[in-house]
Amino acid sequence: MTATAGIGDTRERDVRKVAFASLVGSTIEWYDFFLYGVVAGIVFNQLYFPSDDPTVSTLLAYATFAVGFVARPLGGLVFGHYGDRIGRKTMLVLSLLLMGGATVLIGLLPTYDSIGILAPLALLVLRILQGIGIGGEWGGAVLMAYEYAPENKRGLYASIPQIGLSLGLFMASGVMALLTLLPDDAFMSWGWRLAFVGSIILVGLGTWIRANIDESPEFKKVKAEARGRDQGLPFLVMIKRYPGNVVLGMGARYIDGVFFNVFAVFSILYLTRYVGIDRSMALWTVCGAALLMVVFIPLFGRLSDHIGRPTTYAWGSALLGLSVFPAFALMSTGDPLLVVLGIVLPFGIVYPMCYGPEAALFSDMFDPSVRYTGISFVYQFSGIFASGLTPMIATALMAANDNDPFWLCAYVVFAAMVSMLCAILIGRRARQ
16 A cells, blocks of 8 residues: 555656646747737837838738747647657657747847848748747647646646746736836837847756656557557548547637737737727736736636536636627726726636646547647647737727727637537537
């Protein structure tokens, strides 16, 4: 009995160590990725896409933001393929180095006034590299935690790397909020660059931590069993075995991408341009919501272990759809307290009801031999329309409706209905 308890304690320590390593690396990757989104509408539109029409400049800046999401499926497929063949750990280290290198180079990139058209083109290439890096990162990070965890705690442990999204957003928004305290000329010329170049320290730390964890035991078992057999390409095997799960997974992901990018990215532009809120306050408000997510993401991940991940996700989707109109009504008042409530309550508390159990929900849908490829493809490919295009869609809907957010809110409700239906169907397929 003592030996059994000792084995259990060792397994629990291993799970916590892997979850922590996944969280640290995930936080760094999301910081790098979201830093671009935070800066796109307030810096890149002016320095890399100058235009007489501010809406055109913003749309061009958000177009390069969207390109990162277009590149993410490529990263998911490449890293997923080798993650299902070579191992999760190696791919996690490589993705972190790729993302970090691209981020530092963005911070060193000359502006349009210095090198002309080469500036936005180089920015576009670096954004593509960021997309490839995060495309490979997410699947490996959540799988290491998911596959190490006992089955009755997989929702909880797979949600821990998900906290990296909120911490990364908090760091990106917080760092930029602090830098905006600089005089405007200093911020626009060199201040914003510090946030990008400084990530080299975080990347070094994350690489060291990830290099000191062991490979997933579930992957080791699958690899040993498959030795000497032709397994086929993971992507083709995934499509052949799980076509329904792929489609439903992408549909469930819809509200996650839309809601996040409306509240984390577009809301900063909405508050500063359309409502007249100070840029620093808008950034700190998003920071507060991101910090609150740190508590609620694992809470809803654990809840999904008890009531089921499809059920948790479906209820979360419904509540996100119900919250968007009241949220924008509060933000539109311009009252600081109401603005904070309009962002923090739906984004900091309700959104984690979907994002917390999401990693385990998708991981449940694929067997270990194609799981890295499967969850990466579902998450990253759906991110093109669910995430990458959302700031552009939001800007266009605002312009088409005389700067009134009604049609934007209606779009969020539509996404919520699609995701709720897909989550319900995922639950039915699992029971069958």
